[in-house]
Amino acid sequence: MFHWPLNLKQRSSEFRTEASRDSSVVIMNSITLVDAFVDAHKWMELFPSIVARAKCVQVISQGVSGTNGCLQLMYAELHMLSPLVPTREAYFLRYCQQQNVEDETYWAIVDFPLDGFHNSLQTSFPLYKRRPSGCLILDMPNGYSRVTWVEHAEIEEKPIHQIFSHFVHSGMAFGANRWLAVLERQCERVASLMATNIPDIGVIPSPEARKNLMRLSQRMIRTFCVNISSCSGQVWTAVPDSTDDTVRITTRKVSEAGQPNGLILCAVSTTWLPYPHHQVFDLLRDERRRAQLEVLSNGNALHEVAHIANGSHPGNCISLLRINVSSNSSQHVDLMLQESCTNKSGSLVVYSTVDVDSVQLAMSGEDPSCIPLLPLGFFITPMELVNDGGCKDEANGHNITTGSLLTVGLQVLASTIPSAKINLSSIAAINNHLCTTVQQISSALSSNCIGSCNEGDNGKEK
Known part of the structure; x- marks a missing residue:
C-alpha cells in the first residue's frame, strides 16, 4: 500500500x-x-x-x-x-x-x-x-x-x-x-x-465526576502497562528456580507524585494456561469470583459501589469497589479502583487501592495526578499451543490446544525511603505471592472447567 x-x-x-x-x-x-x-x-x-x-x-x-x-x-x-x-x-x-x-x-x-x-x-x-x-x-x-x-x-x-x-x-x-x-x-x-446519556450504577454524582474517574482509571492502566514492561531501560532480574524461568523482578525509586513514594518492588510472571482467553478474563474481572482466590483478596469481600460501562462488551467497564474488612469504619473506608477491558488481541484487568478522599478529589474535578496509585493486574492474550495432543488443525496437520498466556504483575511498596536497599526476604515474599496467585487461578479455572463438564454430562443423561 x-x-x-x-x-x-x-x-x-x-x-x-x-x-x-x-x-x-x-x-x-x-x-x-x-x-x-x-x-x-x-x-x-x-x-x-x-x-x-x-x-x-x-x-x-x-x-x-x-x-x-x-x-x-x-x-x-x-x-x-x-x-x-x-x-x-x-x-x-x-x-x-x-x-x-x-x-x-x-x-x-x-x-x-x-x-x-x-x-x-x-x-x-x-x-x-x-x-x-x-x-x-x-x-x-x-x-x-x-x-x-x-x-x-x-x-x-x-x-x-x-x-x-x-x-x-x-x-x-x-x-x-x-x-x-x-x-x-x-x-x-x-x-x-x-457521552452524557449513559446510565451508571452507584455513587457517581454527575457526568463530570464520571469523566474524572475514567481519567484516573486511564492513568492507572497506563502506569500498570509501563511498569510491567521493559520500557525506559528498566532492568529486570530473573528469579532463580522459577517455573519455566518466566519470573522477573525489578525495583524503582519513586519520589514524584502519582505513585507512592519510596522503593517499589515489582514482580511479573507469564504462564501458559490451557483455557480460552475469554474464560480467564471472565474469572479475573469478576470481583466476586476473584475474592474466592485467597491470595488476591486476603479473605476480604468486595462490594461494587459504582459502575461505569465503557464498551459494548460487558467486560469493558470501570468499577469502584468497597473492601469489606473489619478495620473499615465511618472514619476510614478502603476502596479499590478496577478497570477491565478486552478485545480480540487480549485483555487487561487492573486495579489499585485508593482512599475515599482521593476518589472524592478526583470526582470533584481537582487535579488527580497527585493521587498515588500502585496498580496490580493481569494481561491475558489468546495463544494456541502446537503439540502432540489437542485438536488437529486440518490445514497444516498440527495438533492445536486452545489456550492463553497469563501475565501477572504485582507491585509493593518495599520501603518509604527511596534510597533503601531491597532485602532477600522481600524478594522471596513477592515471588511466593506471585507463584501462589498463578496456582490459585489455575486451580479455579480447572474447577470451573470440571463443573461445566459435569453439568454437560448430566444434561446429556437427561
Missing part, C-alpha cells in the same frame, strides 16, 4: 521482516483520529498497551488547513506487557495527507524510515527499523471511520523467551491486527468518556 524503495545492501540475514495488514470500523471520526496521530501524547493515550513512550522531535512542515500535509520527525518506544519481550525503539517520519480516491476522501497517515535523512540518530538494541507503515482513514456515517492498517518493519533477530517466541514471530505482538484491536477498544472508551 505504501511503496518505499528498500536499500537491499543494508539488509542481512540478521534482520527479520514483519508485514501485516488489517481493516476495521471504529467509533471515531477521521478528524479526531488524525489529531490523535499527530499529537504524541494523545497517540500514547490511545495505545497505552503498545506505545510506551512517544514524542514529536521536530515539526518539519506544518501543513495547510490544519494537519493536511503535516510532516513530523517522531520517536517512539513500543512495548509488549512483559519484561520477557524487548521493546522496539525508532525514529521515523510521520506524514499526514488528505486525498481523494475514487470520489471518496481519505486521510493517510504514513510512517517511513529516516534512511538518508538523520543517520546520527541512534536507538538501543535490538535494532528496529519502521518501514513504510500507517493507515488509511475513511469517514463513515454517524461518526464512524473505516481504518485500513499496514505494519511493516525490520527487526534485528535476537533471542526471545520461548513462551513469547511464537506470539512475537507470528506478528500478534506488534502486527496490524493488534494495533487495530486496541484502537477499536480505545475508540469505544473515548466515546463513552464523551
Whole structure:
C-alpha cells in the first residue's frame, strides 16, 4: 500500500521482516483520529498497551488547513506487557495527507524510515527499523471511520523467551491486527468518556465526576502497562528456580507524585494456561469470583459501589469497589479502583487501592495526578499451543490446544525511603505471592472447567 524503495545492501540475514495488514470500523471520526496521530501524547493515550513512550522531535512542515500535509520527525518506544519481550525503539517520519480516491476522501497517515535523512540518530538494541507503515482513514456515517492498517518493519533477530517466541514471530505482538484491536477498544472508551446519556450504577454524582474517574482509571492502566514492561531501560532480574524461568523482578525509586513514594518492588510472571482467553478474563474481572482466590483478596469481600460501562462488551467497564474488612469504619473506608477491558488481541484487568478522599478529589474535578496509585493486574492474550495432543488443525496437520498466556504483575511498596536497599526476604515474599496467585487461578479455572463438564454430562443423561 505504501511503496518505499528498500536499500537491499543494508539488509542481512540478521534482520527479520514483519508485514501485516488489517481493516476495521471504529467509533471515531477521521478528524479526531488524525489529531490523535499527530499529537504524541494523545497517540500514547490511545495505545497505552503498545506505545510506551512517544514524542514529536521536530515539526518539519506544518501543513495547510490544519494537519493536511503535516510532516513530523517522531520517536517512539513500543512495548509488549512483559519484561520477557524487548521493546522496539525508532525514529521515523510521520506524514499526514488528505486525498481523494475514487470520489471518496481519505486521510493517510504514513510512517517511513529516516534512511538518508538523520543517520546520527541512534536507538538501543535490538535494532528496529519502521518501514513504510500507517493507515488509511475513511469517514463513515454517524461518526464512524473505516481504518485500513499496514505494519511493516525490520527487526534485528535476537533471542526471545520461548513462551513469547511464537506470539512475537507470528506478528500478534506488534502486527496490524493488534494495533487495530486496541484502537477499536480505545475508540469505544473515548466515546463513552464523551457521552452524557449513559446510565451508571452507584455513587457517581454527575457526568463530570464520571469523566474524572475514567481519567484516573486511564492513568492507572497506563502506569500498570509501563511498569510491567521493559520500557525506559528498566532492568529486570530473573528469579532463580522459577517455573519455566518466566519470573522477573525489578525495583524503582519513586519520589514524584502519582505513585507512592519510596522503593517499589515489582514482580511479573507469564504462564501458559490451557483455557480460552475469554474464560480467564471472565474469572479475573469478576470481583466476586476473584475474592474466592485467597491470595488476591486476603479473605476480604468486595462490594461494587459504582459502575461505569465503557464498551459494548460487558467486560469493558470501570468499577469502584468497597473492601469489606473489619478495620473499615465511618472514619476510614478502603476502596479499590478496577478497570477491565478486552478485545480480540487480549485483555487487561487492573486495579489499585485508593482512599475515599482521593476518589472524592478526583470526582470533584481537582487535579488527580497527585493521587498515588500502585496498580496490580493481569494481561491475558489468546495463544494456541502446537503439540502432540489437542485438536488437529486440518490445514497444516498440527495438533492445536486452545489456550492463553497469563501475565501477572504485582507491585509493593518495599520501603518509604527511596534510597533503601531491597532485602532477600522481600524478594522471596513477592515471588511466593506471585507463584501462589498463578496456582490459585489455575486451580479455579480447572474447577470451573470440571463443573461445566459435569453439568454437560448430566444434561446429556437427561
